[in-house]
Amino acid sequence: MEHKTISGRRKAYGGVMRVLMLFSVAVTCALALFLIGYVLCKGVPNLSWELLSTKPSYLSGTIGILPDILNTLYVVIATLIIVLPLGVGAAIYLSEYAGSKRLVAVIEYAAETLSGIPSIIYGLVGMLFFCQFLNMKTSLLAGSLTLVIMNLPTVMRTTQESLKTVPQSYREGAFGLGAGKWRVVRTVVLPGCVDGVVTGCILSVGRILGETAALLYTAGFAHALYGFFDGLQNAGATLTVALYVYAKEQGEFEVAFAIASILMVLALLINLAASLTGKYFKKRRSL
Amino acid sequence: MKSRKRLLENTVHGIFLILGLITVGSVLLITVYLVISGIPAIREIGLVKFLFGKTWDSSAAEPQFGILPFILTSVYGTAGAILLGVPVGFFTAVYLAKAAPTRLKSVVSQAVSLLAGIPSVVYGLVGMLVLVPGIRKVFHVADGASLLAAILVLAVMILPSIIKVSVTALESVPREYEDASLALGATPTETWFRVSVPAAKSGIAAAVVLGVGRAIGEAMAVMMVAGNVANLPSLFQSVRFLTTAVASEMAYAGAGLQRQALFSIALVLFLFIMLINATLNFFLKRSKEG
Numbered sequence: 001m002e003h004k005t006i007s008g009r010r011k012a013y014g015g016v017m018r019v020l021m022l023f024s025v026a027v028t029c030a031l032a033l034f035l036i037g038y039v040l041c042k043g044v045p046n047l048s049w050e051l052l053s054t055k056p057s058y059l060s061g062t063i064g065i066l067p068d069i070l071n072t073l074y075v076v077i078a079t080l081i082i083v084l085p086l087g088v089g090a091a092i093y094l095s096e097y098a099g100s101k102r103l104v105a106v107i108e109y110a111a112e113t114l115s116g117i118p119s120i121i122y123g124l125v126g127m128l129f130f131c132q133f134l135n136m137k138t139s140l141l142a143g144s145l146t147l148v149i150m151n152l153p154t155v156m157r158t159t160q161e162s163l164k165t166v167p168q169s170y171r172e173g174a175f176g177l178g179a180g181k182w183r184v185v186r187t188v189v190l191p192g193c194v195d196g197v198v199t200g201c202i203l204s205v206g207r208i209l210g211e212t213a214a215l216l217y218t219a220g221f222a223h224a225l226y227g228f229f230d231g232l233q234n235a236g237a238t239l240t241v242a243l244y245v246y247a248k249e250q251g252e253f254e255v256a257f258a259i260a261s262i263l264m265v266l267a268l269l270i271n272l273a274a275s276l277t278g279k280y281f282k283k284r285r286s287l
Numbered sequence: 288m289k290s291r292k293r294l295l296e297n298t299v300h301g302i303f304l305i306l307g308l309i310t311v312g313s314v315l316l317i318t319v320y321l322v323i324s325g326i327p328a329i330r331e332i333g334l335v336k337f338l339f340g341k342t343w344d345s346s347a348a349e350p351q352f353g354i355l356p357f358i359l360t361s362v363y364g365t366a367g368a369i370l371l372g373v374p375v376g377f378f379t380a381v382y383l384a385k386a387a388p389t390r391l392k393s394v395v396s397q398a399v400s401l402l403a404g405i406p407s408v409v410y411g412l413v414g415m416l417v418l419v420p421g422i423r424k425v426f427h428v429a430d431g432a433s434l435l436a437a438i439l440v441l442a443v444m445i446l447p448s449i450i451k452v453s454v455t456a457l458e459s460v461p462r463e464y465e466d467a468s469l470a471l472g473a474t475p476t477e478t479w480f481r482v483s484v485p486a487a488k489s490g491i492a493a494a495v496v497l498g499v500g501r502a503i504g505e506a507m508a509v510m511m512v513a514g515n516v517a518n519l520p521s522l523f524q525s526v527r528f529l530t531t532a533v534a535s536e537m538a539y540a541g542a543g544l545q546r547q548a549l550f551s552i553a554l555v556l557f558l559f560i561m562l563i564n565a566t567l568n569f570f571l572k573r574s575k576e577g
Contacts, residue, residue: 005472006474010474010477013476013477014474014476014477017476017479017480018386018476020374020378021378021379021381021382021386022382023378024374024375024376024377024378024379024382025378025379025382025383025387025395027375027379028375028376028379028395028398028399028402028446028450029394029395029398031402031443031446032398032399032401032402033398035401035402035405035409035410035413036401038413038417039409039412039413085306086306086309089302089303089306089307090303090306090307090309090310092303092306093303093304093306093307094307096303097300097303097304097307098307103307106311107307107308107310107311109568110310110311110313110314111310112564112568113314113561113564114310114313114314116500116560116563116564116567117317117504117557117560118500118503118504118505118506118530118556118560119504119506120504120506120530120533120534120553120556121317121321121504121553121556121557121560122317123534124321124533124537124550124553125316125317125320125321127537128320128324129316129320149313149317152309152310152313153310156310180292180295180296181296181299181300182295182296182299185299206404209406210404210405210406210407210408211406212406212407212408212507213407213506213507213530213534216534216537217537217538240406240408240507243406243408243409243412244408244411244507244511247408247411247412247415247511248411248415248510248511253412253416256412257412260408260409260412260413263405263406263408263409264405264409267401267404267405267406268401268404270404271397271400271401271404274400275397275400
């Protein structure tokens with residue numbers, strides 16, 4: 001009976017909209033599936049222990065990506081070590097210390113601006129400032145510092161979100177017992193950051209792993225093997241940069257796809273980690 | 288004892304203040320560096336000649352530095368990506384936020400986050416080996432590395448941001464609006480598109496602007512599929528975007544005007560981005576208030 005009261009035109013409208021929605025969802029899912037499938041099918045067969053465990057050799061004409069894997073690891077570690085204290089500190093300042101609303105607005109606006117700046121511009125300014133002005137040359141450290149600025153807003157935002165969930169009464173309780181501000185921050189506020197720090201870490205790692213344009217001219221594209229501290233002072237390609245160089249400059253598509261499949265698996269893992277920790281924190285909060 | 292405690296408190300406060308100001312400092316640093324290094328070349332070439340010159344030939348004996356091809360390519364490329372990406376993203380977002388069963392919703396959301404997490408070089412690589420030859424075959428052109436390839440790659444790359452931001456906006460539409468519409472006899476589909484979507488329009492507009500920002504700022508994927516020749520934009524021709532103009536010559540640009548002109552291009556790109564950011568903020572603020 002209900003259906004009879006709806007005119008044909010309205011039914012057609014509903015139908016068309018439904019078809020459009022289903023079509024769009026299908027396109028989105030198909031794209032994701034195709035990309036995973038294609039990259040893994042083309043890349044995984046090219047993965048070999050030799051590729052993963054050696055460095056490129058001109059003598060034997062072989063390509064190995066161990067240096068690129070290590071460089072990626074170094075960049076991730078160095079960036080996180082620097083960006084976490086900075087981002088958490090900035091978030092604590094905003095939620096605990098800042099008195100003037102105007103200053104908070106300025107800082108938040110700056111953070112939003114940073115997250116909108118394209119990575120090629122970070123790369124350019126990183127090259128001018130870190131590599132040339134601070135005389136770091138093209139090095140993993142210069143690349144990491146560039147990525148620090150890029151990821152600062154992310155860590156700051158996730159930490160701020162998690163600080164919002166620390167109940168005001170905890171802080172008041174601690175103040176009431178005579179604790180100073182710093183003590184309250186240390187004992188009550190900081191433990192509340194853990195969720196935000198973990199989430200921020202995961203998001204940043206994802207972004208660092210996928211970053212190329214900002215690293216191309218700050219970290220360079222060498223493939224030498226170094227330890228952590230030597231590595232930071234020298235130029236080196238991360239996996240994404242190596243992929244770009246192998247695909248675009250050298251036409252080594254097999255190696256490029258092998259790297260792409262590694263990056264794809266890492267992206268899947270990062271997504272999994274993000275959704276699992278998200279669920280875990282939500283559950284814990286609702287307890 | 289008391290003064291020592293106060294000293295400690297003040298020091299800690301000072302440290303946190305400095306940490307808080309790092310973002311502001313970074314923005315200033317980026318702006319100042321781009322302006323300082325971007326201005327000299329514009330001065331030497333002349334603003335009008337730089338912005339509206341139709342030829343870019345930086346390594347010729349008599350070099351020409353007109354970036355109109357880059358600007359137009361960036362604008363056309365972004366517009367094309369938006370034209371293709373926004374409808375798909377919009378309908379997917381409405382479906383996810385309103386119509387999808389819980390199970391399906393979580394699966395599709397995972398697919399969307401995956402698309403967001405794929406590095407741009409991987410998009411570029413797949414574009415290079417699938418899209419570029421595909422375009423060559425389908426449209427019978429000499430080289431598939433073209434504006435069209437870049438538009439298609441960009442359309443896919445901006446999908447996740449559009450979907451995510453729109454879903455958030457649609458989900459925060461008050462339940463009462465929809466209930467009222469349903470109670471008045473509107474079908475669920477009519478309610479979603481005629482009540483929920485208009486109520487979330489600022490958020491959806493923000494999603495589109497975010498997509499514009501992503502598209503105009505993307506460098507690597509575009510560099511791999513667009514061919515990198517400084518032509519005035521045309522769908523099947525090899526083109527160079529603002530981002531790729533900076534990236535592709537930086538490696539071998541020596542000192543002097545050629546290098547400085549690259550910084551000027553970056554400055555122009557930066558101004559575009561600041562404009563887009565301001566628009567984005569406007570819509571985000573409105574969607575928070577509304």
